[in-house]
Amino acid sequence: MLPAPPPATPRSCTTPRRIRPDSPLRRALGCDLKGKVSPFLYLAGIGASFVSTAVAELLHLGVALMWLIPNRRVETTVLRRGSPG
Numbered sequence: 001m002l003p004a005p006p007p008a009t010p011r012s013c014t015t016p017r018r019i020r021p022d023s024p025l026r027r028a029l030g031c032d033l034k035g036k037v038s039p040f041l042y043l044a045g046i047g048a049s050f051v052s053t054a055v056a057e058l059l060h061l062g063v064a065l066m067w068l069i070p071n072r073r074v075e076t077t078v079l080r081r082g083s084p085g
Helices: 024-029 033-048 053-068 072-081
Strands: none
Touching (some): 033 053
């Protein structure tokens, strides 16, 4: 059994409390795959660093590049609702 993550670890399914439960933004943010996969890839990179630093660096680079891809769900939600002004 694994221990719970420390409080400082960002969780993939949490949104700020100020966002209303029925908000389109909350639905757009939702639970994302990147937030769930990243910690496992980081841990795999740490483990791989004992065997091959090149593999560890590639895993960490992959996570960094993965987070550079924008979240299209938020953009499409905002465009669907229309912009103010």
